Amino acid sequence: MSLTAHFIDKKWNLHKRILNLIKNGICISHTGEFMAKEVETCLNAWELNRVFSITVDNASSNDVGIKFMKKWMNARNCLLLNGEYIHMRCCAHILSLIVKEGLKDEDISITRIRKAVKYVRSTPSRLARFKGCVEREKISYKGIICLDVETRWNSTYLMLVTVVKYEKAFDLLEISDAKYVKELSKDKGPGVPLSKD
Structure with missing residues (x-):
């Protein structure tokens, strides 16, 4: 599991940074709650306190994870636009599923x-x-x-x-x-x- 941050600086340049990487052997659980806690730990470690959206693939465990993240971020006032766009589905994963079906x-x-x-x-x-x-x-x-x-x-x-x-x-x-x-x-x-x- 990797966590990557995308952000725009004051000069409107897009940046991408890998914040954390958890190897499969270390990742004990693939539940949404576990993933949400790992993301929370990482955001805290990087002292990131404003999140616009989180992009994940279409696994049902990610739906659960986003719910946990949204609840945690709402309590700490971390969400931009009240979390309206917090859950973004990965278009590359969707395209891959479509092509595989075809x-x-x-x-x-x-x-x-x-x-x-x-x-x-x-x-x-x-x-x-x-x-x-x-x-x-x-x-x-x-x-x-x-x-x-x-x-x-x-x-x-x-x-x-x-x-x-x-x-x-x-x-x-x-x-x-x-x-x-x-x-x-x-x-x-x-x-x-x-x-x-």
Whole structure:
């Protein structure tokens, strides 16, 4: 859990400062009450006594935490605008949830592509074979194919954009590397990426 302060100085310059970071192993509880107390402790330590809003993701425990924070801040007259804007939901988290829901429709295609990238990136010899396919197909794009982080939709997007540029190399790999086809199809796997993917 991290606590970051955003503020505007007297010259209207926006600033951002990390105030505190609590490692997962230390964080005993993910309850709203615990998080609120940690934020309170940090604000007190930094002697911060005016808060406009707190931005959190959409976990229900954060709703509880904001209620505790609002109650505590109201009692100490810390809230700007009577806390009208205290609870802000993280738009990046909302966007991520929307994209993840939308990607469910393409889940099998993304799985096939992810497994193909994982295969190519798993050993230096496989990567060298793939680079050979890139050269034979005369693909001039120099970007590196990277495996995505499944919980970060933007990394999935970057993986897909790069793979599209190397589509012909993956097609050639399918013809020239029997292990590639076998590996992606074993245990009733999804198989190699199709042209529609």
